[in-house]
Amino acid sequence: MSALSRTRELVAALRHELGAQDPLPPAPPLPKVEPPPVRVFPTRRTESRYAQAASAHTTALLGIGHVGTRYATDVVLQFQAELAVAHEAVGTELPDDWAARNGLLPLRTRVADHREFLLRPDLGRRLDDASLARLRSDARRGVDVQPILADGLSAVACMGSGLALLEAYTRELEARGLTVGTPMCAKFARVWLEDEIGEAVGAKVAAILLGERPGLGTGDGLSAYLVFGPRVGKTDGDRNMMSNIHARGTPPEQAGRRLAVLTRAMLDQGTSGVALDLANLAAELGEAAGTAYRAPQKRVRLVEVER
Amino acid sequence: MILEPLLPKVLSVRHIPAAHPALLRSYGADPERHVSLGLVTCDQDDPTYVALDEATKHAQVDVVFAKSFYAGAAHASGPLSGEILGVIAGADPDEVGEGLAALLRCLAHDACFYAANDAGTIAVFPHVITSLGHYLSKVAGLAPGSSMAYLVAPPIEFTVALDAALKAAAVEPAQIDPPPSATNFASAFLSGAQPDCEAAAMAFAAAVVDVARRPIRPTAY
Incomplete structure (x- = not known):
């Protein structure tokens, strides 16, 4: 009997049970099933030419198009790959001997392990006793600027372009006739750690250069936070910061120049953060940033598709 | 021949896009x-209700x-009227077309009187019905996707057979419509x-066959 109908199977069995042996008339023929098409054409991807043209000038997610109401598969895969990069950056730990190997004064916060570092920002803002003692005995005191390299939320960024940024920044500062503190590197550090370090070495300006919270496609970005007159208790309103310091954002060389201009302004005005007057710096910052044409940056493609 | 399928005859199928x-x-x-309507008439009403439900799946x-229609297909108002008019509606004409195809498949290969x-x-x-669609589930007051036995017979056969069916298995009556x-x-x-x-x-079908064979029982009356 036709497999299409459970009831017909059951009735045929019942009929047999009731003693009717004569064959039933043949079932009507099953409908013909069309063979599948030789090639299944996917839903056409819809893209805006305007957004695509705009996307050539930015690494932002413009002009990614859509398929029906959804993202195209390669866009979804790219998202997932970029998210994996970000996860990995957050999960990476700065090796204990990395600072010493690179000739930096090694410091450590009160955080015990990486997990605690992620869960307890407050502990990442203070040095442990051994580091504080080492800082007091080994670091140069009474300097104009104390730069601090740190891992922050991306040890990958710190190990990647951290040294380049530290060197560029130091060079630019010295070129402007400022004294620069002992190069140092803090592990498990949060931004506000610069307050305690700057206070301990008696620096006029403290600058912490640390890996920033990774976003999609930027696991290797550094941020720099500058504060005038560092002491524990300063707030974010007292700081100036610069983010996206990486090859596809502001390259370390350029960032070093801009940070030096900013530091000079802090020392001249004797303040930082909201109170710092940036109005007269526009020209200088522009010059430091380099106003020459810079080719548009392309988003790094982790997933390649054939079009 | 007992329990031979009496195949429903589809009398008309029309689609208004x-x-x-x-x-x-x-x-x-x-x-x-x-937006779109699909119409069908057929000379068997109950298989058509089942087929309409199938379309919603x-x-x-x-x-x-x-x-x-009153008094059944033998007393229809015209050769195309049959016993029932069923109408499905949808927002997309293609969906209605697909629904009609499923409905006709069900009438040809599944639901029929015996x-x-x-x-x-x-x-x-x-x-x-192994899995109810959202039409009959609403009519019967059951959850879509649940199983249901849809039992129909003439008055006396139905009465005796329903009793047998209810006693044959752990089933609950969701709805009983006594004659006529x-x-x-x-x-x-x-x-x-x-x-x-x-x-x-199956107990229902067997009991209907039994009543058909021996309509007057016991003979002592």
Whole structure:
């Protein structure tokens, strides 16, 4: 009997049970099933030419198009790959001997392990006793600027372009006739750690250069936070910061120049953060940033598709 | 031949891709949600109800109208009227077309009456729906996706057979319509697990066959 109908199977069995042996008339023929098409054409991807043209000038997610109401598969895969990069950056730990190997004064916060570092920002803002003692005995005191390299939320960024940024920044500062503190590197550090370090070495300006919270496609970005007159208790309103310091954002060389201009302004005005007057710096910052044409940056493609 | 399928005859199938809102409203459709209508008439009403429900499982359509005609197909108002007019409605004409295809497939291969006597003059409908669509589930007050036995027979056969069906398995009566229906039959919906629905439906069919064989019993009266 036709497999299409459970009831017909059951009735045929019942009929047999009731003693009717004569064959039933043949079932009507099953409908013909069309063979599948030789090639299944996917839903056409819809893209805006305007957004695509705009996307050539930015690494932002413009002009990614859509398929029906959804993202195209390669866009979804790219998202997932970029998210994996970000996860990995957050999960990476700065090796204990990395600072010493690179000739930096090694410091450590009160955080015990990486997990605690992620869960307890407050502990990442203070040095442990051994580091504080080492800082007091080994670091140069009474300097104009104390730069601090740190891992922050991306040890990958710190190990990647951290040294380049530290060197560029130091060079630019010295070129402007400022004294620069002992190069140092803090592990498990949060931004506000610069307050305690700057206070301990008696620096006029403290600058912490640390890996920033990774976003999609930027696991290797550094941020720099500058504060005038560092002491524990300063707030974010007292700081100036610069983010996206990486090859596809502001390259370390350029960032070093801009940070030096900013530091000079802090020392001249004797303040930082909201109170710092940036109005007269526009020209200088522009010059430091380099106003020459810079080719548009392309988003790094982790997933390649054939079009 | 007893329990031979009495195949339903589809008398008309029409598709109105974009129906007038007044027509939509008067047949129970909502012009805000429905655009397209699919119409079918058939000489067996109960298999058509099952087939309409089947359509809701295969396409984004609603059964907006389904009514049996008085006294059945033998007394129809015309050669195309049959016993029932069923109407499905949907927002997309393609969906309605797909729904009609599923409906016709069900009428050709699944739902049908069976002959309960050798002459084929007594008809029984002991149908098991393994998974309800959203039309009959609403009619019967059951959850979509549950199993149901859809039982129909003439008055005396139905009465005796329903008793047998209810006693044959762990089934609950979801709805019992005693005679006469519009077509002078009687029907019941029994709910339960699929094996229970199957056992009840087969007990029902066997009892209808038994009444057809021995209508007067005991003979002492």
